[in-house]
Amino acid sequence: MGMLNHPLDPGPTSAIERGPWHYGADYITVYFRGEQKSLKALVPRPFEVGDGLCMAYVCEIVSVSGSDPELVVSRPDRTLYFEAAVGVKCGFRGRQGVFFPVMWVTTEWSLLRGLLNGYQKRLADRISMTKLHPLNPGLKEVARGSRYGGFCVKGPGETLSLEVTVERQGVPSDLPSFGATFGMRRFPRTDDSQGSVGEPVEMVKSNSRVTDVWLGSGSLRTELDVGRIEPLSGAIYRSGFTISGSKALK
Amino acid sequence: MGMLNHPLDPGPTSAIERGPWHYGADYITVYFRGEQKSLKALVPRPFEVGDGLCMAYVCEIVSVSGSDPELVVSRPDRTLYFEAAVGVKCGFRGRQGVFFPVMWVTTEWSLLRGLLNGYQKRLADRISMTKLHPLNPGLKEVARGSRYGGFCVKGPGETLSLEVTVERQGVPSDLPSFGATFGMRRFPRTDDSQGSVGEPVEMVKSNSRVTDVWLGSGSLRTELDVGRIEPLSGAIYRSGFTISGSKALK
Amino acid sequence: MGMLNHPLDPGPTSAIERGPWHYGADYITVYFRGEQKSLKALVPRPFEVGDGLCMAYVCEIVSVSGSDPELVVSRPDRTLYFEAAVGVKCGFRGRQGVFFPVMWVTTEWSLLRGLLNGYQKRLADRISMTKLHPLNPGLKEVARGSRYGGFCVKGPGETLSLEVTVERQGVPSDLPSFGATFGMRRFPRTDDSQGSVGEPVEMVKSNSRVTDVWLGSGSLRTELDVGRIEPLSGAIYRSGFTISGSKALK
Amino acid sequence: MGMLNHPLDPGPTSAIERGPWHYGADYITVYFRGEQKSLKALVPRPFEVGDGLCMAYVCEIVSVSGSDPELVVSRPDRTLYFEAAVGVKCGFRGRQGVFFPVMWVTTEWSLLRGLLNGYQKRLADRISMTKLHPLNPGLKEVARGSRYGGFCVKGPGETLSLEVTVERQGVPSDLPSFGATFGMRRFPRTDDSQGSVGEPVEMVKSNSRVTDVWLGSGSLRTELDVGRIEPLSGAIYRSGFTISGSKALK
Numbered sequence A, B, C, D: 001m002g003m004l005n006h007p008l009d010p011g012p013t014s015a016i017e018r019g020p021w022h023y024g025a026d027y028i029t030v031y032f033r034g035e036q037k038s039l040k041a042l043v044p045r046p047f048e049v050g051d052g053l054c055m056a057y058v059c060e061i062v063s064v065s066g067s068d069p070e071l072v073v074s075r076p077d078r079t080l081y082f083e084a085a086v087g088v089k090c091g092f093r094g095r096q097g098v099f100f101p102v103m104w105v106t107t108e109w110s111l112l113r114g115l116l117n118g119y120q121k122r123l124a125d126r127i128s129m130t131k132l133h134p135l136n137p138g139l140k141e142v143a144r145g146s147r148y149g150g151f152c153v154k155g156p157g158e159t160l161s162l163e164v165t166v167e168r169q170g171v172p173s174d175l176p177s178f179g180a181t182f183g184m185r186r187f188p189r190t191d192d193s194q195g196s197v198g199e200p201v202e203m204v205k206s207n208s209r210v211t212d213v214w215l216g217s218g219s220l221r222t223e224l225d226v227g228r229i230e231p232l233s234g235a236i237y238r239s240g241f242t243i244s245g246s247k248a249l250k
Helices: A036-040 A108-117 B036-040 B108-117 C036-040 C108-117 D036-040 D108-117
Strands: A021-033 A048-065 A080-092 A095-105 A121-123 A126-129 A147-154 A157-169 A180-187 A197-222 A230-248 B021-033 B048-065 B080-092 B095-105 B121-123 B126-129 B147-154 B157-169 B180-187 B197-222 B230-248 C021-033 C048-065 C080-092 C095-105 C121-123 C126-129 C147-154 C157-169 C180-187 C197-222 C230-248 D021-033 D048-065 D080-092 D095-105 D121-123 D126-129 D147-154 D157-169 D180-187 D197-222 D230-248
Touching (some): A021 A157, A048 A147, A048 A157, A080 A126, A080 A157, A095 A108, A108 A230, A108 D108, A121 D108, A157 A230, A180 A230, B021 B147, B021 B197, B036 B048, B080 B126, B080 B147, B080 B180, B095 B157, B108 B121, B108 B180, B108 B230, B108 C108, B108 C121, B157 B230, C021 C157, C048 C126, C080 C126, C080 C147, C080 C180, C095 C157, C108 C121, C180 C230, D021 D147, D021 D157, D021 D197, D036 D048, D048 D126, D080 D108, D080 D157, D080 D197, D095 D108, D095 D157, D108 D121, D108 D230
Parallel strands (some): A095 A121, A095 A180, B095 B121, C095 C121, C095 C180, D095 D121, D095 D180
Antiparallel strands (some): A021 A230, A048 A080, A080 A095, A126 A147, A180 A197, A197 A230, B080 B095, B197 B230, C021 C230, C126 C147, C157 C197, C197 C230, D021 D048, D080 D095, D180 D197, D197 D230
16 A cells, blocks of 8 residues: 555545445345334334334445456455345435434444445444356246345344245336435534534435345344334345435535 | 264264255366376375376366255355366376365365265365356456456465466367276374274266356466466366265275 | 365365364353253263253363464464363263353354364354453453343354353362363264264363353353253453364264 | 444444543564655655654454453453554654554444544454463463564455564553654545535543563564654553543644
């Protein structure tokens, strides 16, 4: 390394590359209803919890920066991670969206990049999820009845585990819509002399595409207190998108 | 756990499930020529090193036991691993095959299952390899000029790293053929009073299929002393097969 | 690497160095009584479960081979590991000892070395345990009331967790005595043509020393089915010993 | 979790506990001289590189928050980590100190706590270092000639490795003095609408104690470009201190 970037200052020697950041992900998702009282303790102001609709997922992500997509070759460890998250439908001044109280990820760079953009990311010890392979003689292709599972471990136990049973093929519009993706950028003081940041944000997302949708039922467990869980449905799908940063919500 | 299997005694509470074991894998492979003198120090008798042809690969594997394929759902961590290996073409009584002096893997169960069948497996700290995603807006599909890379780390450094540049689509028969897969089952004594095993074997493999072949050039580095490396070609492909055990070669 | 050892064939390029193997370990141990019916399913013949006395511990181990103790400098990762285990008091032809149905360890080499000697080892994803530091301004030295805890995680959850509260300083003879250390060497067939090993053993242990004993109460949880757990006592201590191999019990 | 803290907002459900934070650490340190031109690219303004004196270390740390020291029992994984770092002597308005261009650590919480205070921390994949054990029959106590080593791995290779050979026992004042500990708090924008932080800081450190000092010679390798390395001396020692936050330097 020559001139050294601060770990949070996007650049070639930072933990975070310069945006925009491109994503391709395979999801196992469960939609559920939580309890408003519990959800309110998970979602900071100014976001307002909606009708209790939530989502939980585990996914595997291939992510590259527009500034250096060749890392998929030279440093594949900087382009692959797993993520597990719980999202709560909420609103901000009449605008609908989803706020993720926690997103667990498996790499440093996705952790820090997420925090810089306003995702409340934490580092997982392990995330594992069902992967099928078309040439494995002991496995079948996805079909009615196929099951998918995943879990996230941090410290002594699971933070999230979920399972989806596929019932039928679907289209992207079959998936519940949450609207915008909200977040919270925070960098608090550890001394009165310091500066700080604390601002609600909305992610600046583009290029969204969803394919390979399969729908069914789902179930989940999580250490996050979302109140009593009423599972609504489950889905698996692939998704791609670009994030260029996040916009402060005044 | 109720009745407890010994970790090496295949069964539901063992590190190893009962066979047959089914595999589906995505490979990045480099074919090369090593030096006979060096290769001879890597291949035990009764196997005889051939003309110096070798292969090195990194791959991601989805593996299930015929006795419990549902682990892909309930324990995906017991069905997914990465493998990096170096193989040397050799012969046994006129029969051609490949012997792998080392195979690094990322999970306990693939390590122990492999040792039981006669693969000289070691545990990697990390294996990472190029993965593309069709929906990632910053990545292109495989095509002429696409590059793939991978590396394996154990302890303080890399044990193997390789890179392949794709030149054209191919068919399975374009890949160099090595013949049988040889191995060495060993369980030595730590005291004269003990029993031991030491026998050359051939893997009992079936259901082999290969798809998605792309051919090109390749390069590699490895801590394994194979002599001077003359890269011959590179390839990416997917493969599926079943291993039911290994047969002792008398 | 030049001439390559098989991973299980002790030597400089193997996963296992040549014995004898020396150990220095810091233990957090809980003594408890389990239920005979459950314990019998965990202990293979010819060992006979005793009165239900068991032990569970987590420990950090510094281990070197007599053939290359300098690895503590050049490869410290090959000399340090954590271990968590459950041991059951049992007898063999009137000789008292302890059999460990499971020992979880954090490194490849302790896993394979243990299996070769006859310990039923498994790989842990993580073992963590209380460590105090005399210069940490926020911690106190061990004293009456000090508490110690530890846990072992494998896959989605804890396999073992325990806690000890110290009541008084003790001496080595205050610790319950279990006698010999028994084990089971197994290397089963995956095909009828193969050789196999299956023999009960006793570890050949010497140079045993115990210091820094503190005694008190303890509690534990484990996924291993030992029946209802009746905690008897807890202890922390340091121990050193040498293992040169294991002797087959005919 | 009930009311949820943002990962960077110190509190019981955050990645960071409330300060002050207490540390007890065992160090292997090499003092060396680097080249000014290289060092200047590693140290941001307003800090001014001194005469080229630098330090590099690996250490194991027991760290607790004043708000919940009992985590050493219930969550030991939240109180233990390894750290590897390179520090450069520099000045700020006539005040002497050390700035660490990079500190690699092995846990999320030490990573994020450090970033919040102004340390340029990165996550290591592995840090390993010599540890002796007084009861290990194959090891000797520290003495003239004892050697200690350590390394840090991130991605495909070592970021730092070092070795110290002990020549004599010393006292804390034998260790080169660097003065204050400087840092840089940064939380940049990913969009013009956002707030940001960028300020040089000095750590607020107290309760410093050093014991068990042994002095000798040392050597190191690092991926960090510090220019040609001229090793000056090596040391091992234990240290304890408290950090309550960091003070912005105006």
